Amino acid sequence: MRLTVAAVALALLVTGCTADPEQPEPAPSTPAAESAEPGPGDGDPTDLGAAESEPVEDSVYPRVGDPSVDALRYDLDLTWDRKRQRLRGLETLEFRATTTGDSFQLDFAAPLRVIDATLDGEPVETDHVGKDLVVAAPVEADREYTFVLRYAGRPQPVKAPTTRSDFSTTGWTVSDSGSVWTMQEPYGAYTWYAVNDQPSDKALYDFTVRVAAPWVGITNGVLESREVVDGQTVTEFHLAEPAASYLVTIAIGDYAVRRDETSSGIPVTYWALRSQRGAFRDLTFGTEALEWIEEKLGPYPFSSAGIVLTESTSGMETQTMVTLGDTDYIRSKPVIVHELVHQWYGDLVTPTDWSELWMNEGMTTYLQLVWEAEDGEQPIDTVMENLRPVDQRLRDQAGPPADYDPRAFGSGNVYYCPALMWHDLRREVGDDTFWRLVREWPRTAAYGNATREEWTTWWEEQTGLELEAFFTAWLDGDTTPKPGEV
Numbered sequence: 001m002r003l004t005v006a007a008v009a010l011a012l013l014v015t016g017c018t019a020d021p022e023q024p025e026p027a028p029s030t031p032a033a034e035s036a037e038p039g040p041g042d043g044d045p046t047d048l049g050a051a052e053s054e055p056v057e058d059s060v061y062p063r064v065g066d067p068s069v070d071a072l073r074y075d076l077d078l079t080w081d082r083k084r085q086r087l088r089g090l091e092t093l094e095f096r097a098t099t100t101g102d103s104f105q106l107d108f109a110a111p112l113r114v115i116d117a118t119l120d121g122e123p124v125e126t127d128h129v130g131k132d133l134v135v136a137a138p139v140e141a142d143r144e145y146t147f148v149l150r151y152a153g154r155p156q157p158v159k160a161p162t163t164r165s166d167f168s169t170t171g172w173t174v175s176d177s178g179s180v181w182t183m184q185e186p187y188g189a190y191t192w193y194a195v196n197d198q199p200s201d202k203a204l205y206d207f208t209v210r211v212a213a214p215w216v217g218i219t220n221g222v223l224e225s226r227e228v229v230d231g232q233t234v235t236e237f238h239l240a241e242p243a244a245s246y247l248v249t250i251a252i253g254d255y256a257v258r259r260d261e262t263s264s265g266i267p268v269t270y271w272a273l274r275s276q277r278g279a280f281r282d283l284t285f286g287t288e289a290l291e292w293i294e295e296k297l298g299p300y301p302f303s304s305a306g307i308v309l310t311e312s313t314s315g316m317e318t319q320t321m322v323t324l325g326d327t328d329y330i331r332s333k334p335v336i337v338h339e340l341v342h343q344w345y346g347d348l349v350t351p352t353d354w355s356e357l358w359m360n361e362g363m364t365t366y367l368q369l370v371w372e373a374e375d376g377e378q379p380i381d382t383v384m385e386n387l388r389p390v391d392q393r394l395r396d397q398a399g400p401p402a403d404y405d406p407r408a409f410g411s412g413n414v415y416y417c418p419a420l421m422w423h424d425l426r427r428e429v430g431d432d433t434f435w436r437l438v439r440e441w442p443r444t445a446a447y448g449n450a451t452r453e454e455w456t457t458w459w460e461e462q463t464g465l466e467l468e469a470f471f472t473a474w475l476d477g478d479t480t481p482k483p484g485e486v
């Protein structure tokens with residue numbers, strides 16, 4: 001997700017970035033190791049093995065998600081009645097039970113009502129209390145099942161566990177003009193489908209969205225078909241690489257589309273509401289941003305890329321289809337760079353637990369600041385030294401980055417403190433090693449999840465340095481570590 005408005009103003013201040021940056025300089029080339037890198041869409045798309053996860057109970061938000069379900073593929077057929085603001089859904093969920101029991105549970109918001117449900121073709125009873133949908137059917141550990149749910153209702157967003165100014169709710173949101181958008185970090189996908197709504201359970205997705213023409217529905221993945229049937233626009237999207245539920249997006253409205261392609265051949269689509277004038281001028285910077293990031297992080301890891309502009313006021317790194325709000329800042333180049341860097345850091349490799357949000361935001365913010373420094377022709381050392389005094393203030397306000405207040409999700413501490421940490425480590429190991437490892441890490445856990453321990457251990461192994469005290473001081477400490485002290 002993007003940074004808070006206050007944090008952003010700070011970033012612009014310290015980097016000296018202007019509202020209308022000039023073209024970025026060519027990035028220094030980094031060593032490549034393409035041959036061993038996994039590519040998007042590798043393997044049989046019907047093979048659900050790629051979506052196998054080891055779900056865990058989240059330590060920060062344990063009430064959301066259930067580790068007894070390992071979702072493999074969601075097929076969502078959604079019909080939006082925009083006049084009555086009513087959603088009808090036909091969901092087919094293929095999942096693996098991780099434990100043996102008499103029932104299993106999904107997250108599913110109360111305004112949605114179950115019409116009927118089957119498990120492997122047999123009708124099953126459901127008990128829907130609050131946001132918990134309990135399905136009364138015996139399941140065996142490590143067996144795969146197909147759960148089909150028909151539902152309907154008027155979706156409502158849910159309160160977000162945050163003090164940020166740019167969003168206070170998550171999930172399905174209907175704007176004043178009637179268009180629909182979603183942002184759902186750290187949770188909120190359950191406002192529009194039944195889901196194991198936690199980061200440790202990634203799954204494949206197929207979407208069909210139906211809405212009265214000329215409106216159109218947009219989701220993650222590759223647009224496989226678009227046609228008008230009986231006055232309805234029907235779009236089908238396929239996401240070939242597993243995604244966590246917080247990285248899923250849907251937007252519905254009177255959208256126009258522009259198509260582009262990176263020099264490396266990745267198709268990019270940009271979507272903006274016809275009322276959002278001048279939007280494409282801003283959004284299409286995404287192609288250039290992707291090319292800059294590929295220089296730093298290696299080949300883009302998914303089959304397609306895109307940006308959908310919504311009537312939100314925030315931004316989100318939704319997988320293969322970034323969701324941006326319609327404000328001057330959110331449409332700016334640094335935010336576009338930020339959300340696209342997340343495609344490697346956050347989307348390709350995803351934290352297992354919300355205590356590891358810094359794993360997404362720290363490195364992404366650092367890459368964003370490197371881009372801003374290059375763009376503003378400032379040394380990155382200067383940019384980061386200007387940030388150093390801010391670190392203590394952020395720790396005082398919101399706690400250490402790896403031990404934040406659960407009611408203050410996404411505060412500045414998870415962005416800037418670990419960004420400084422990575423810069424200090426870069427100075428310790430040198431540019432060649434640093435950039436090689438920054439490029440390699442997302443591929444070591446490609447299309448899956450990783451834990452803090454896996455990542456920090458990997459850095460120790462790769463650098464040959466004893467780094468436990470360093471990471472502990474930066475991630476868990478109440479005070480800003482001094483350069484070279486740990």
Ligand SMILES: [Zn+2]
Nearest residue numbers: 001002361364
């Ligand atoms: Zn972010």
